[in-house]
Amino acid sequence: xxxxxxxxxxxxxxxxxxxxxxxxxxxxxxxxxxxxxxxxxxxxxxxxxxxxxxxxxxxxxxxxxxxxxxxxxxxxxxxxxxxxxxxxxxxxxxxxxxxxxxxxxxxxxxxxxxxxxxxxxxxxxxxxxxxxxxxxxxxxxxxxxxxxxxxxxxxxxxxxxxxxxxxxxxxxxxxxxxxxxxxxxxxxxxxxxxxxxxxxxxxxxxxxxxxxxxxxxxxxxxxxxxxxxxxxxxxxxxxxxx
Numbered sequence: 692x693x694x695x696x697x698x699x700x701x702x703x704x705x706x707x708x709x710x711x712x713x714x715x716x717x718x719x720x721x722x723x724x725x726x727x728x729x730x731x732x733x734x735x736x737x738x739x740x741x742x743x744x745x746x747x748x749x750x751x752x753x754x755x756x757x758x759x760x761x762x763x764x765x766x767x768x769x770x771x772x773x774x775x776x777x778x779x780x781x782x783x784x785x786x787x788x789x790x791x792x793x794x795x796x797x798x799x800x801x802x803x804x805x806x807x808x809x810x811x812x813x814x815x816x817x818x819x820x821x822x823x824x825x826x827x828x829x830x831x832x833x834x835x836x837x838x839x840x841x842x843x844x845x846x847x848x849x850x851x852x853x854x855x856x857x858x859x860x861x862x863x864x865x866x867x868x869x870x871x872x873x874x875x876x877x878x879x880x881x882x883x884x885x886x887x888x889x890x891x892x893x894x895x896x897x898x899x900x901x902x903x904x905x906x907x908x909x910x911x912x913x914x915x916x917x918x919x920x921x922x923x924x925x926x927x928x929x930x931x932x933x
Contacts, residue, residue: 717917736797740766896926
């Protein structure tokens, strides 16, 4: 299943990059407080490269990974000092690095048919092998608390040259979330329509902590990324290689 094609990738960067930019100061502080002051950071689900750009400004090298070729094209313009790979974060080869990040529910998305707990466990093991002793892994995941209380929510958002309509539905028995997104992007005098469906597997933060422990990590839950308060239903974790 594909996601974040050209128009929605543009809209996501134009209208929703605040999550990454507001989180960036707290994320940088967490890296430095844990001894990561330079070296290669791998960003899994790098999106349009805003976080990569902030890392570059702070003196880090970056390898960004995303399944969306449209995101990768944006990222190469926004963070030209970084290197980017168009691949599934569940399958990409991870080189030796000082830190790994995955910010913004990236580990929940079902863009890869292998997505699920078993594949996450394998990913965590590969992250552990890529990191040196004391290496840092910062991630967040969507929990079942992301499911709307009514089971269904409809919202719309707009910018100067775009509008999106989002229908969010959740299944509390299966712990899944589905977003149906209709995007209108202005092209010339007209608006071009595109439609995407994004499916997410939802995980309890506690079960992710347990999985990380089995992979050789020590994990603690974060209440916020610095001053940036996390949305309801998002579990953020600071993870250290033992």
